[in-house]
Amino acid sequence: MKYNAFISYSHSQDFKLAPSLESALEKFAKPTFKRRALNIFRDSNDLSISPDLWGKIEEGLNASEYFIFFASPLSAQSHYCTKEVEHWKTTKSIDNFLIVLTDGELLWNHATSDFDWSKTTAIPKNLSGVFKNEPLYVDFRENASENLTLDNPDFKDKLVLIAATLHNKTVGNMVGEAVKQHKRTMRIRNAAISVLSTLLVAAILLSIYAMKQKKVAEAETLKALLSTYIASSQAQLNEDPTKSLRLAEYAYSFANENNLPTKIASEQLTKVFYSGYGFYQEPGFKILNTDLINKNKRTKKLGYFKPEIDAIIESVPPHEYLGQASTDIFINPNTNETEFLIAGGKLEFPILYNFKTEIYEFENIDPVEIKLEGFGGFTGYIQDVAISTDGKYSILGSANSKTALIDNKAYLQDNLDTDIFKTRAILKSGSRNDIFEVNFTDNNKYIITKTLDLVWQNSEQNSIKDTIINLWKTEPFPYIEIYNSNTAHGNISISEDYYMLPVEEDLEKYSWLHMAQSIRTQNNTIIAEFPNAKGISPNTISSPDGNFLVNYQGIFNKENELLITLSSYFIDNSGIAYCFSNDSKFLKLSYIDGPERIFALDPDFILERLNNAKIMGAIATLTTADKKRFLIETE
Template sequence: MKYKAFLSYSHSQDTDLGTSLEKALEKFAKPTFKRRALEIFRDANDLSAAADLGEKIRTGLEESEYFICMACEKYAQSKWCAREAEWWRDHKSIDTFLIVLTQGEILWDESTNDFDWNVTTAIPKVLSGAFNGEPFYVDFRNLGPKEKLTLENPEFKNRVVLLAATLHGKSIGDMVGEAVKQHKRTVRLRNAAISVLSILLVAVIIALFYAVSQKNRALLSSYLANAQAQFTEDPTRSLRLAEYAWNFAQENDFPTAEAGELITKVFYSGFGFYQEQTDDMPDFESMENSAPRVARTPFESRVLQLTDSILNTVPKDNYLSNQSDLYIDSENKSAILAVSSNAVGFTQLYFIETADFYINRVHVQLPGFVGFTGYIQDIDISNDGTYTVLGSANGKTAVLDNAFYRSNPDKNRFKDRAILMAEEGYPVRGISFLNDDDLIGVASFGSTYKNGYREDLPQTTYYFKTAAFPYIELRNDDSEQGNSSLDSFYYITPDDPQNNDPFTWFHFAQSLHSKDGAVIAQFPDAEGVKLESVESPDGNYLASYKAVFNKHSEQLIALDLDFIDNPGVAICFSTDSKYFKVSYLDGLERIFPLDPQTILKRINKVEIMGNIAHLSPADKTRFLIED
């Protein structure tokens, strides 16, 4: 026979045990120079789609000397298992039918010389009357998880011996003695070989390990240096390089602190990260100006008159045209006008309110968005009026939160959501909100000189997710879950239900929950910002009104709160030091994950950050990255 035994089992119940039993029987008392002590047939494929046993199964049954039935309730209920048992009953000796009980019950009824089918649940009824007397079975129930199903586990081994003795045609004592003898012989041969080769092998391994380790350390340094170098050139590429460096360090058991801190710096840098471009990206080829707005209501007519009046007062540059965009909320009778003039040197936001058409003007002054290279080339306001984007000549695009600028124009309330930068840094020629404000499209053109004339290069388009903010931001919105995050994946609750005043409880002890209710982080009472630094519980971080630092006082996250000794703003670390929180008295909170693994999960969570672009094949070649 080709096989010593055919292993018949329920795939849905005993795959792990069946696999372990097969390996154990093949390994037990194995001669030193043989692959297996004996051959076991075990079909690892699900037979549920078969119309019959199939050629493979029939061949296995015909060429097997014993049949091992792994009895359980699911085996008894399976028509495929029953067909295998029935075939053996009809074509082979029932004396070679071995039973392994894995779950359920088996009871023999002496009065009927058959199984008591009122109690027996683990045997298919096709075996009714098949045995001349009570069959012997080995009880493999309650052996624990698959990690314990090895010959190292005495309970498992003792039961395997009972089967192995039958299959080898030996007594249990002889079987155990043979296993011990074969083991000793193998150990002697192994030790002899090790004695001869150990010195040379160790020397080679040490040399190889050292060479590989030195090479990998050099690669890690290169990845970190390149990530740092790309930080101000292409933040998206910098982020992915830092991510790769962290994973590389972890895989090679190198320190991950430097890579983790670099991920933190890039992620919270204030830069946005462009998206992986796919075939379903919206068309963003045309950069033509939209048609003039036509007033449909008296309110819109009045807004357009005011807009014209405002635009006439904005100084014109001699060489560069002014840029503007207008948003009108007719239902709530409010409007936003964004105007940029290089002659003035900065952008202005005009908030037109219903009451007597009151106009609140706010100056927007951003580093890198002034002067000739930073002049604004296009402006767009989102369809819902939430954000304004400014595209400049130096390739940067600023995302502004209109509500923050309107309510707190002179205070840093995280008004500037992100600075979007593309790879080449070419001048922005057009920007637009797309896909119902979910995306921001940025089109840019490079230039080259040929024969003394400047020639535009083909247009490059990048897409950014509008609200892809790295921090977790929460506001008091009176939702059913308390205060939910902007991305809707988290909510926060006070630990003391008595502190439920939305204008004060953000400063007290809180718990951050995922949307399914699991506690993510716990925060103690926050401390008012002051000149002295606040230390995290584990001592690895420091925080002040200026920034979050590592324990060596190197800056990780810029804050610039400008609220020294002001009770309206407070900061604290979570009790496990994995999160940092900034809270305002009016109910705004930002929570910064600090653990690199948590940050990496957020980076790659499409629902929050979108599908951030990965390193291109050219990047991988350039930076010596292997897939």
């Protein structure tokens, strides 16, 4: 059995006696090199936080050899104590049921071979008729609050009765065993003291100097390693952002564990997390639904706008070397609203079209060119495109080994190039080869990119070794995005974990986005509190603790080094406002049309978010080869 005994008690009655008796049983007759003599289950020590409290208690009961019931009127009336007794008598032997009387009365009626229930107050009624004969019990009523240690002879004498049962020994043998273990411990201690005393003086003199030198050397080595990890993360950012993120994470944890300054590592973690790059999932990560959108099937059904779309396709000639344009389409089955994306061929930039239909009218919203740095020309030629089945996002797979995730609505409604949130993420793995295929899973939760693993024989010839498939989580994003909704609070985060609540009550929903508010979890735990926001401008605002600065360009450290790019053009975006949280751990960027984006500046919150599989998925970790390459010790 995992536990020798399970202690069932009333917290109100025996909050002192229960832990004292547990501790004494673990120490009494303990062998010298053993952590404890007995393993005792007591809820305050052995229960972890869990939504299933009874399930954890039940596991403890099933894994225990004996049941120690602290009998008192309060425990007799306790719901959990009664439930624990019922579980034991149903599943275990009543012969292993021990009673410790701490208050009340416990009287046996020999005529009925049962407790005298007219006078017994210390045990629950579900023990009626369970015992064939009068059970022995240990009376601790006079010891419930006095010196509850093995130094108290009366306490110790009563403890021996319980210990002997749990050790399956007689009381005499139990006392003898305790004396034997004590003498053995004293002999070992005295021998150790004698040897150590002889060596101590010489060792101290020799070690003082050595320790000083060693500490200096170790400190310098640790600082050098930390600098290496940070530099490696910086170097990997544009090569493999996912590795860069994991290196920044390791650098921050390494600095914390070794009591080194964490500022630079923390800032590197912040820079990578909010760099605008996406992070691929762990290789082999399994998702419930990996079915892909059938783009070919969709493109054949052009719906109401087939003539317009056919004309667009015919107007884009193929490229002499790079081939035909890539297309994808989304048709809203209820409204026939249609989004059409075309890229490649001889187009300079990808173009997103939006067609809407009324009963007797057709409306074509002006198409928008998607102008992204690096996504154009010969090296950034678009190889493949896809639109999610809800029409919310599009993806562009490029010959520059990158994929762009764009927000269709943001592009169609906002012609400003300065809104960086129109492009939700740039997806980049360690490969430098073309992205030849992109797609969404049919539930839109993940993006799949494919590239070829090429082996080059020379500068012009290569052969295909394998196809590299990467999986990316579509949303949520590193920042917390809150949007207006029909939920109880009028807003909710993309991950549905958070909502905003104004400090001032009775404000009309959707009207208080720039006012003082707090961000909370769904169980109403406050994550951060924000004051009234200020309109975005060239003027710099400082965080309450003075460690961060913000203006329309982005978020900076106090040395004026850019950490997070915002690029919110203040002239044409007068409805944008921002503010730091009262504790300086978060920055809130709010828009007059609803969305709010919360940027965590606290590295511990960032680590918790990036490793939350529900939110960020299973972001790939460093492989054994990576750890060796970047000088990270492995166990």
